[in-house]
Amino acid sequence: MMKKCKRKPLLIAFLHFSTVLLLLYGCNSNATHESDFMSPNIARGGYTQQGDMAIAAPPFNEEGIFPCSDCHAEEVTNPQRRKLVDMHEDISEMFDHDSENRWCLDCHNADDRDYLRLASGKLLSFKESQKLCGQCHGDKYRDWKVGVHGKRTGDWNGKKQYLLCVHCHNPHSPHFKPIKPMPPPVRQKDIY
């Protein structure tokens, strides 16, 4: 600190001949914010390794809903497009994903409901739902794999973790949902 005391007065005087343009973004007081904020999309359920990618576990809450076969092993599949009333009313209600042309069973496997299903007939676990999305959104899927669409965390030059598409897009209503912004910066007051 000593050195600063010595050199500051000198240099400040030295520099005094020109008045500096300043106050571009001088700042001030009374900021508060939710410092305990957690990103709503950070995975809490751990990761699964798929090839060389560590991918966050599916975000949906399994309680009372997974395995789907708990009910669907008994339940007779009704392939009819309809308003669901006995179960999944919420999903039926929000369904807004090319819903003119699509129905649940374009993505969910009819015979074993614990799996998703590609058009090719290939079954996918919920842990790899990105491949289902990739079937129709190939461009986004490509960008996602290289870390340009979606999000990777971890080491920029090493191990990375991927979020699934469904961490950010509800598959039944995929438009990215509006969120509450954090507080704006305090307004600039006169500083002197």
Next chain:
Amino acid sequence: MQKKQKNSSRRDFLKKIPVVAAGTVAMASCSPEEWDDFLQQSFRTLSKEEKDAIIKNLEKKYTEKYGKPFTVSAEPATEGILFGYALDLSRCVGCRRCVYACVDENNQSRDPQVHWIQVLQMDKIKGIDLAHADVHYNPETVPEEGHFYMPVACQQCRNPQCTTVCPTKATYQDEDGIVVVDYDWCIGCRYCMAACPYGARHFNWGEPSIPEEDVNPATHYLGNRPRPKGVVEKCTFCIQRVRKGKYPACVEICPTGSRKFGNLLDPNSEIRYILENKRVLVFKEELNTQPKFYYFFGV
């Protein structure tokens, strides 16, 4: 008090100057060698031993002040790495999570408030137009119809004006491209703030204050270590994280995945993919500052 001894030569030098009055004249009368010596014994020219001593001192000081163990890293740049950043203007929703993640990670003063990131809200029809940009927008939810969002922090120029005008060379571009500030050398003249066309440099007008429990004790000498009053600070790409291989805090927090970071010299990095495959722009290109911070359209 290591430092005190270190600087004796500089102090001798100071004595030679016929005090303040005509500083300019006095300086001009010095030999270039003396001038250089005066200016350049900054952190980057210190020996390993000298650095270690300074670091140990700081760690002790901060540990006492904030009541928790502090680390102050002096991790240097690595050869073959040039850091670059890209932000997807077609995804950012202006939620400001990055602003506060940055404050927390980088120990910005809470009061007076310092924010290294400003998020500009602009009209889609007007495009990037600073005359109509708003940083104080505060609706219930974002994004707002008809608007897009452009977060702005240090653009990490290849051709930075701020370092050129710094009279003490306290701020400089390190080998991995990060423009840093040595707070012990910053004299608070704020020339750099005037020179920066992005408003990305921030001055500690008051004694910075951070609640003890919120202080981040994992710091870097040239980055997020607590600053004294009267110095200039700015985004360092989270130097304390990225030199250890981690993504910057803003990248990690962003709920839209708009923020991308990596090594511009690595052809397999996401940053290179963006430069090669997306529509990319730099802010105020006409000024020839040559930012390493890119804006792109991911659509």
